[in-house]
Amino acid sequence: MFPEISLHILDIAENSIKAGATRIEIEVLRRTAERKLTVAVQDNGCGMDAEQLAGCTDPFFTSRTTRRVGLGIPFLKASAECTGGSFFIDSQKGRGTQIRAEYVTDHIDCIPLGDIGATVYSLILMNEAIGFFYRYGVDERQFTLDTDEMRALLGDVPFASREVAAFIREYLEENQKETDQEEIL
Amino acid sequence: MKSLEELKAIRERMQGQVEFRAENSDQIRVVVGMATCGIASGARPVLTTLAEEVQKRDLKNVTVTQTGCIGLCQYEPIVEVLEGGKDKITYIKMTPEKAVEVLEQHLVRGQVVEKYTLNETRL
Numbered sequence: 001m002f003p004e005i006s007l008h009i010l011d012i013a014e015n016s017i018k019a020g021a022t023r024i025e026i027e028v029l030r031r032t033a034e035r036k037l038t039v040a041v042q043d044n045g046c047g048m049d050a051e052q053l054a055g056c057t058d059p060f061f062t063s064r065t066t067r068r069v070g071l072g073i074p075f076l077k078a079s080a081e082c083t084g085g086s087f088f089i090d091s092q093k094g095r096g097t098q099i100r101a102e103y104v105t106d107h108i109d110c111i112p113l114g115d116i117g118a119t120v121y122s123l124i125l126m127n128e129a130i131g132f133f134y135r136y137g138v139d140e141r142q143f144t145l146d147t148d149e150m151r152a153l154l155g156d157v158p159f160a161s162r163e164v165a166a167f168i169r170e171y172l173e174e175n176q177k178e179t180d181q182e183e184i185l
Numbered sequence: 186m187k188s189l190e191e192l193k194a195i196r197e198r199m200q201g202q203v204e205f206r207a208e209n210s211d212q213i214r215v216v217v218g219m220a221t222c223g224i225a226s227g228a229r230p231v232l233t234t235l236a237e238e239v240q241k242r243d244l245k246n247v248t249v250t251q252t253g254c255i256g257l258c259q260y261e262p263i264v265e266v267l268e269g270g271k272d273k274i275t276y277i278k279m280t281p282e283k284a285v286e287v288l289e290q291h292l293v294r295g296q297v298v299e300k301y302t303l304n305e306t307r308l
């Protein structure tokens with residue numbers, strides 16, 4: 001099991017990368033009054049057929065016909081469901097996969113979100129050819145990051161160059177703080 | 186809120202000074218295992234630390250990349266160093282601190298940090 005929800009998101013997004021996705025959308029939405037945290041990952045990768053889809057939440061599903069099957073999905077499902085939350089997965093062969101997990105945040109077994117900024121940062125930096133869309137929301141406040149927009153503004157300056165990488169880190173950190181409405185100087 | 190508009194200024198500053206990395210034999214590839222096993226054992230801080238240190242020190246001949254599970258899950262986080270004409274070095278049970286040591290000793294000075302390698306570990 002993972003100690004942070006953000007590590008589950010990284011792990012699920014790694015599945016999308018292995019599935020050959022060119023666009024990956026990640027959403028983290030907190031509804032404080034309902035004490036719910038929803039995380040979602042959607043990709044346009046190779047997807048799964050009905051049999052793989054049915055088996056992928058079973059940790060003992062041992063098909064070696066695809067590398068998309070492993071412990072990552074059962075882990076996420078268990079970590080959301082053990083808080084009284086829910087798990088949803090849908091996939092279509094050749095179209096992509098979408099996964100959504102809902103956590104009940106005041107349940108004693110609910111793990112913290114953790115460093116979601118580090119998850120998004122490392123995904124963007126390590127996968128410059130993949131388009132990432134990220135949305136982080138708390139109640140009615142939110143911010144987004146779209147790497148296609150970044151690419152358009154940057155031309156051929158790589159994301160992994162020092163200044164751009166530092167900008168991505170700060171952008172994620174500062175905007176999350178403001179969305180969380182913690183006090184900033 | 187911070188805006189993406191700042192990237193325009195970064196682009197202008199960097200215009201002309203962006204060198205495309207030549208993929209030659211001097212290039213060192215640092216590969217971090219980022220499958221479920223790697224992530225669960227702490228690969229994310231190892232990866233971000235390596236990427237940030239490489240940027241900070243401006244090591245143009247070093248590329249940090251990621252890979253899936255290499256089948257040694259009990260030794261994760263694993264970092265492999267691949268350099269043209271040399272044997273692959275596999276570092277096991279890495280932490281951000283050990284990764285900085287490997288970066289300074291191996292990637293900068295060319296000295297393999299034997300004590301963290303798979304070869305040094307009795308399996």
